[in-house]
Amino acid sequence: MLKLKNVDVLYGKFMAVKQVSINVKKGEIVALIGSNGAGKSSLLKAVSGLCSSVKGELIFEDQDLKSYKCHDRVCEGIIHVPEGRKLFPRLTVMENLQMGAYSKKARSSSKETLAKIFQIFPRLEERKNQLAYSLSGGEQQMCAIGRGLMSLPKLLLLDEPSLGLAPNLVKLVFDTVKAINKEGITILLAEQNSTMSLKYSDRFYILESGNMVNEQSKDSLASDADIKKKYFGLA
Amino acid sequence: MFLQNLVNGIFVGAMYGLTASGLSLIFGVLNIVNFAHGEFIMIGMYITYFAGALLGVNPILSVLISVPVMLILGVLVERFLINRIINSSDMAQIFLTVGLGLVLSNLALIFIGGNYYSVRVGYATESLKLGSLLIGKASFLTFIVTVITFIVVSMMLKYTFIGKAIRATSQDRTTAQLMGVNTGFIYTVAFGLGMVLVAISAALLTIMFPVYPNIGNHFVVICFVIVVLGGLGSLPGALVGGVIVGVIEILCGYYFSMGWKDVVPFLVLIICLLVRPQGIFGTRT
Amino acid sequence: MRDKKVCIIILAYTVLMIAISLVGNNFLLDMVVLTGLWAFAAQAWNIAGGYSGQFSLGHCAFFGIGAYTSSILYCNTGLSPWVGMLIGGVIAAIVAAVYSGICNKLKGHFFALATLALGQIMYIASVQLTSITKGSVGINIPFKPGFLNMIFNSRATYAYIILTFVLLLTLFTYFIQKSKYGYFLYAIRDNERAAISLGVRGLQLKMGSFAVSAFFTAIAGTFYAQYILFIDPDSLLVLFLAVQMAIIAIIGGTGSYLGPLLGSVILIPLSMLLRAKINFVSGLDNLIYGLILMAVVLFLPDGLLPFILKIFKNRTGKKAMEKYPKGELNLDAKV
Ligand SMILES: Nc1ncnc2c1ncn2[C@@H]1O[C@H](COP(=O)(O)OP(=O)(O)OP(=O)(O)O)[C@@H](O)[C@H]1O
Ligand SMILES: [Mg+2]
Numbered sequence: 064m065l066k067l068k069n070v071d072v073l074y075g076k077f078m079a080v081k082q083v084s085i086n087v088k089k090g091e092i093v094a095l096i097g098s099n100g101a102g103k104s105s106l107l108k109a110v111s112g113l114c115s116s117v118k119g120e121l122i123f124e125d126q127d128l129k130s131y132k133c134h135d136r137v138c139e140g141i142i143h144v145p146e147g148r149k150l151f152p153r154l155t156v157m158e159n160l161q162m163g164a165y166s167k168k169a170r171s172s173s174k175e176t177l178a179k180i181f182q183i184f185p186r187l188e189e190r191k192n193q194l195a196y197s198l199s200g201g202e203q204q205m206c207a208i209g210r211g212l213m214s215l216p217k218l219l220l221l222d223e224p225s226l227g228l229a230p231n232l233v234k235l236v237f238d239t240v241k242a243i244n245k246e247g248i249t250i251l252l253a254e255q256n257s258t259m260s261l262k263y264s265d266r267f268y269i270l271e272s273g274n275m276v277n278e279q280s281k282d283s284l285a286s287d288a289d290i291k292k293k294y295f296g297l298a
Numbered sequence: 299m300f301l302q303n304l305v306n307g308i309f310v311g312a313m314y315g316l317t318a319s320g321l322s323l324i325f326g327v328l329n330i331v332n333f334a335h336g337e338f339i340m341i342g343m344y345i346t347y348f349a350g351a352l353l354g355v356n357p358i359l360s361v362l363i364s365v366p367v368m369l370i371l372g373v374l375v376e377r378f379l380i381n382r383i384i385n386s387s388d389m390a391q392i393f394l395t396v397g398l399g400l401v402l403s404n405l406a407l408i409f410i411g412g413n414y415y416s417v418r419v420g421y422a423t424e425s426l427k428l429g430s431l432l433i434g435k436a437s438f439l440t441f442i443v444t445v446i447t448f449i450v451v452s453m454m455l456k457y458t459f460i461g462k463a464i465r466a467t468s469q470d471r472t473t474a475q476l477m478g479v480n481t482g483f484i485y486t487v488a489f490g491l492g493m494v495l496v497a498i499s500a501a502l503l504t505i506m507f508p509v510y511p512n513i514g515n516h517f518v519v520i521c522f523v524i525v526v527l528g529g530l531g532s533l534p535g536a537l538v539g540g541v542i543v544g545v546i547e548i549l550c551g552y553y554f555s556m557g558w559k560d561v562v563p564f565l566v567l568i569i570c571l572l573v574r575p576q577g578i579f580g581t582r583t
Numbered sequence: 584m585r586d587k588k589v590c591i592i593i594l595a596y597t598v599l600m601i602a603i604s605l606v607g608n609n610f611l612l613d614m615v616v617l618t619g620l621w622a623f624a625a626q627a628w629n630i631a632g633g634y635s636g637q638f639s640l641g642h643c644a645f646f647g648i649g650a651y652t653s654s655i656l657y658c659n660t661g662l663s664p665w666v667g668m669l670i671g672g673v674i675a676a677i678v679a680a681v682y683s684g685i686c687n688k689l690k691g692h693f694f695a696l697a698t699l700a701l702g703q704i705m706y707i708a709s710v711q712l713t714s715i716t717k718g719s720v721g722i723n724i725p726f727k728p729g730f731l732n733m734i735f736n737s738r739a740t741y742a743y744i745i746l747t748f749v750l751l752l753t754l755f756t757y758f759i760q761k762s763k764y765g766y767f768l769y770a771i772r773d774n775e776r777a778a779i780s781l782g783v784r785g786l787q788l789k790m791g792s793f794a795v796s797a798f799f800t801a802i803a804g805t806f807y808a809q810y811i812l813f814i815d816p817d818s819l820l821v822l823f824l825a826v827q828m829a830i831i832a833i834i835g836g837t838g839s840y841l842g843p844l845l846g847s848v849i850l851i852p853l854s855m856l857l858r859a860k861i862n863f864v865s866g867l868d869n870l871i872y873g874l875i876l877m878a879v880v881l882f883l884p885d886g887l888l889p890f891i892l893k894i895f896k897n898r899t900g901k902k903a904m905e906k907y908p909k910g911e912l913n914l915d916a917k918v
Contacts, residue, residue: 111476137478149473151466161459162466166478170459214478331692382881388691392638393833394880396826400873407866511866515822519703522696557711564700564707571689571697 064089064249065110065218070119072105079105081273082119087218087251092244094260095253097270103253104146106270107220110251111143112136123218138166140217146226146253148207152196156187156206159195163213173213180209183239201232208236212243219243221252225259237263302431303548309437311544313502315537316444317517318524319451320495326468326531327488328384330391334399335521336514338493340406342368342500343509350417350504357417357505358443364497372493376486384485399514406511414508440502447498448537451491455533464488468531523567542566589754596750603742610859612738614852616810619745620803622847625831626752626840627799632829633837634765635792636772637683638691641698642800643825644705645675649801650808650819654722655715657732664733668805672798679797680790687786690775699822706820721815724808733809741810748806749844752799756840768792800828823869830872834879836886845888850875 065087072080080102087093095103109117112133121128123141131139142163150159160180164173181188184205190198198206204224211219221240225233237259244250254260260267269277321335332338342364349360379398383390421435455461467474467484475481507513524543528535543563550559606612624646631637652674653667686697709716716722728734735741759765770778771785779785808814818824835846854868861867883890 113472113476132480133475134478134480137476143476145473145476149470149476151469151473153469154462154466158462158466162462162474162477162479165459165463210477331696333695379877379881386880386884389632389636389638389833389837390880390884392640392692392695393829394877396640397830397873397876397880400826400869401877404866404870404873408864408870412865519699522699526693526696555711558707561704561707564704567700568697571693572685 064124065251066120066122067106067110068120068122070106070109070117070121072102072109072114073116073118074105074114079273080109080270083268083270083273083275085268085275085278087249089249090244090247091266092240092250092252092264094264094267095251095270096255096257096260096267098255100272101270102273103270104222105273107143107222107251107253110136111141111220113143137214137216138168140215141220142211142214142216142218143220144207144211144222144224146222148203150195150198150203150206150210153194155192155194156198157191159206159210160187160191160213163210164215166214169214172215176213176215180212183212183242184209200227201229201235204228204232204236205239208239208243212248216248218249218251221250223253223255225254225256233259299552303552304545305431305433306437307545307548308541309433309441309544310548311541312444312537313437313440313499313506313540314520314524314544315528315540316447316495317499317503318521318528318540319448319533319536320492320499321521322525322528322531322533322536323495324489324492325525327464328380328485330380330384330395331522331530332492333392333395333518334402335496336516336518337399337402337406338368338371338496338514339500339503339517340403340509340511340514341371342497343504343507343513344406344410344415345497346501346504347415347417347509351415357419357501358439360504361498361501364501365494368493368497369490372490373486376489380489381482381485403511403514410511412511414510416508417504419505436505440505443498443502447495448533451495452533460484460487464491520563523563523570526567527570588757592750592753592757596746599746600743603739603746606739609738612742614855615742616738616745617855618847618851619742619749620806620810621827621831621851622844623745623749623752623806624800624803624828625835625843625847626749626756627796627803628828629796629832629837629840629843630756630759630799631683631793631796633832633842634760634768634772635789636775637698637789637793638695638829639698639793639796640695640822640825640829641700641702641705642797642828643820643822644698644702645679645797645800646804646807646824646828647705647709647816647819648675648678648797649804650814651709651716651722651804652801653805654724654808654814658722658724663731664805664809665731668733668802671805672801675801676794676798680794683790683793684786687789699825702820702822702825706816709816709820716816719816721813721818724812724814726812733805734812741806745806748802753840753844760840764788827872830876834875834887836888838885839888842886842888845891846886849887 067086068084069082070080070084071078071082083106085093095106097103105114108114110121110128112128112131117129123139126139128136151162154162160177161173164170164176169176186202187205187209190202195203195206208221208224224236224240228236233256240250240252241263252260252264266278268275317339320338321332324330324332345364345367346357346360349355349363350357355363375398379394383394419436421439424435425432426435426438455465463474463479463484464487466477467479467481471481474484503517520543524539525536527542528537528539543566546562546566547559550562603612603615606615628639628642631639649668649671652671653664656662656667656670657664682698682701686694689697710719712718724734726734728736767778767783767788770781770783771788775785804819831846831850832843833846834850835844836842850872854872857868857871879886
């Protein structure tokens with residue numbers, strides 16, 4: 064579904080991502096794992112179109128993504144839930160969700176989608192008239208994911224959904240991610256929380272200071288003690 | 299007498315508030331202080347004046363002409379000029395609009411000349427009596443139009459889809475893009491809407507003030523004071539800021555000398571910039 | 584290298600001084616004086632606007648303080664404008680330092696708005712304080728030629744003086760730019776928080792550069808008053824005057840001490856010629872100012888100086904160009 068080949072991401076002269084190739088198949092949950100500054104967010108931004116200087120091949124459903132502007136990629140079915148939620152602070156929860164359904168395709172069926180999202184996150188319905196900045200961290204994350212889902216995406220880019228959440232909430236978020244995935248939405252996830260991502264993802268890629276170190280599936284990991292130790296703290 | 303002054307101040311101030319609202323909206327969305335705002339007011343006033351002088355259209359109805367003209371002008375200016383400096387340095391943003399203001403006011407000087415023109419309306423000198431209060435018919439009319447305009451625009455921003463997109467873009471342009479908003483288009487819409495507000499307020503100003511090429515300088519400074527006071531980017535802030543400035547101006551004119559009253563808005567501006575730079579209604583970014 | 588540049592500046596100055604002594608044409612001399620005056624004022628503006636990033640739209644206030652202080656002292660007490668000039672400069676510097684200090688937190692647009700308010704307040708004050716400033720009637724400075732009075736029969740003398748001023752200020756800014764203070768100021772302009780975290784004293788440097796800038800702007804004001812021999816609020820304390828200083832510096836290029844000089848040499852003669860030759864269209868000169876300003880901001884955001892230097896370097900340095908693949912050569916145009 065999404066194929067990146069030898070992708071570089073540049074900020075001015077600084078190269079945040081170097082020659083990274085990844086492949087996401089339809090229906091998968093794929094995780095990008097790496098420490099701070101590894102370039103996970105930058106890679107997601109390259110896919111969603113926020114980074115202007117990107118080299119290499121970006122193919123989404125057999126189309127060259129680079130010919131689409133950032134806002135057009137949403138229509139094509141890619142939505143990016145950014146790091147730190149980035150809700151519109153002085154819009155209500157309801158308005159935030161409606162902004163998710165901004166693209167024409169999603170707008171027409173926004174009522175039904177909204178009902179579905181309130182089903183997944185009943186908390187959001189209770190708080191629908193509250194201004195977003197006053198939500199708790201967990202509610203904000205739900206709202207951000209809900210807002211992303213409002214666009215009826217084919218591919219959901221999730222950047223650190225567990226950031227700053229208590230362990231039980233982290234689990235809730237990951238369970239929700241799994242449930243969303245079961246509905247047929249492909250997910251590309253950037254996470255520092257490697258144990259959780261390991262548990263919930265089908266495959267993962269490891270990034271280290273902009274370079275891709277390794278590609279693993281759950282099964283192949285079992286035989287790779289080095290990686291296990293370094294990135295997952297498993298003996 | 300105090301009450302009379304207060305009412306006069308509120309009426310003048312509401313009109314000032316409308317005059318500043320376009321500036322505020324444009325700043326809120328594009329994050330650019332439009333130093334050519336005064337010159338756009340000047341153009342709007344000339345349109346109203348000439349609509350009256352050449353076609354016999356009354357100032358309020360002249361908005362039917364000036365709104366579309368200013369809207370088109372605004373869209374062109376945004377597409378060809380403002381758009382190109384939206385991510386540039388502060389210096390580029392300040393001085394592009396400063397340069398645009400110079401160009402517009404001097405074009406007016408060259409093609410229309412430096413004469414002062416005023417519109418005469420029959421009701422300019424008539425007043426309504428409300429108990430012991432005297433309310434000029436003209437200022438009452440402008441007050442009504444101002445309030446209606448504010449309500450319509452606020453509703454539009456609150457409830458329409460494009461209005462929500464405008465607010466979302468003003469709060470976080472990057473995330474708005476991520477949600478599929480074409481922010482470039484929103485900038486154009488916001489600038490155009492700002493110009494519509496300018497056109498309406500300019501039509502009202504023409505009833506009370508003469509128009510000449512440099513009239514913009516007179517109003518733009520008041521507008522700056524108002525938007526800083528109310529919070530750059532906030533429409534209700536513009537209205538409240540306008541009323542505050544209007545009341546202060548009238549009261550100071552009454553209790554101090556006429557000449558020194560003009561200093562008061564600037565003192566208010568400076569104090570406000572220092573104490574609460576985000577304004578009464580603004581939020582820190 | 585440093586000495587070479589200073590030598591070139593002094594050589595250019597000497598050549599100009601000699602050239603002036605050969606010019607008899609009054610219009611031409613007027614042009615030289617005004618070009619020098621505006622080069623000086625723009626250079627002064629640039630110390631604040633260009634070096635420390637404090638884009639002032641209120642420098643007319645300091646220009647006015649300079650002109651009014653020396654003129655009032657001269658007309659009422661007979662104090663020589665040479666002394667009045669320094670007093671005005673000091674007053675302007677103090678006002679500027681205080682104002683810059685209290686506006687320390689304001690950036691970009693907001694700083695511009697605050698300084699604009701300062702200019703407007705000074706305007707109103709000069710109109711209202713009629714007992715001191717004679718209000719909007721203005722002050723006529725009696726024509727009594729003499730060196731101590733800073734009033735001269737010949738325009739050439741004014742030209743010598745202002746060119747010397749320009750030379751001194753240019754050398755001053757040159758050495759500032761070269762010194763560690765220059766680097767500190769650039770650092771503050773480009774990223775104030777980072778600069779401060781590295782130990783640069785942001786507040787003091789900003790106040791200082793604004794004060795120095797105001798000091799020299801006030802001196803320009805005194806010179807203007809002594810040249811025109813008439814001052815009033817509408818010719819000194821208007822927004823356009825503040826904008827003009829900024830425009831000249833920006834069009835020339837704010838990054839360097841040569842930018843304001845270049846801007847003045849291009850703009851002032853141009854606008855004077857327009858005003859003299861096409862005098863039936865008033866406003867044409869300012870229209871062209873505005874158009875050039877917009878064009879420069881849009882297409883040459885670093886001003887004309889880097890652009891001209893680049894052309895110049897390309898022509899003389901073609902061989903150097905051939906050595907490098909296109910686009911790789913970084914012609915750092917900062918002098
Ligand atoms: N806008 C930017 N301008 C310049 N450099 C940037 C920018 N954004 C990110 N970088 C740099 O790119 C590198 C990768 O950043 P990125 O945000 O992609 O890391 P990350 O893997 O998401 O880290 P984290 O886990 O902390 O979110 C970092 O060194 C960062 O400093
Ligand atoms: Mg990240």
